[in-house]
Amino acid sequence: MTTAPTHAASEQAPRADLSTARRRVDTAFAVLVMAFTLAIFVQLYLAGAGAFAHHSVQHPFAAHEDLGHYLGIASGVLLILSLIARATRWTMIGSLLLVLTTSCHRRVRRASATNAPSSSSG
Numbered sequence: 001m002t003t004a005p006t007h008a009a010s011e012q013a014p015r016a017d018l019s020t021a022r023r024r025v026d027t028a029f030a031v032l033v034m035a036f037t038l039a040i041f042v043q044l045y046l047a048g049a050g051a052f053a054h055h056s057v058q059h060p061f062a063a064h065e066d067l068g069h070y071l072g073i074a075s076g077v078l079l080i081l082s083l084i085a086r087a088t089r090w091t092m093i094g095s096l097l098l099v100l101t102t103s104c105h106r107r108v109r110r111a112s113a114t115n116a117p118s119s120s121s122g
Contacts, residue, residue, distance in 0.1 A: 072102040
């Protein structure tokens with residue numbers, strides 16, 4: 001007769017740990033979304049700074065490109081966190097679209113850089 005409460009208590013402990021872990025993942029997801037949103041504004045600033053950089057600067061868009069690379073990585077982490085946290089369907093779809101958008105942008109950028117005409121005149 002005393003084994004039933006012990007059995008029920010042992011089942012409750014993993015569930016409590018699981019919900020605590022999910023709350024932590026939810027918190028990490030929310031923090032990363034806020035950081036990602038802030039980084040988008042920084043990305044816009046860096047694009048403007050690169051566009052209006054002084055002509056003596058050799059690589060005016062280097063910081064913009066580097067941040068774009070890190071945003072691509074962060075979008076993948078957001079997708080993984082949304083899957084772990086079992087977020088809503090629209091959150092998962094949004095995270096997937098974010099990954100697809102950043103990866104397609106990087107591929108187009110890489111392709112346009114390789115197909116650009118050389119600036120050397122001979």
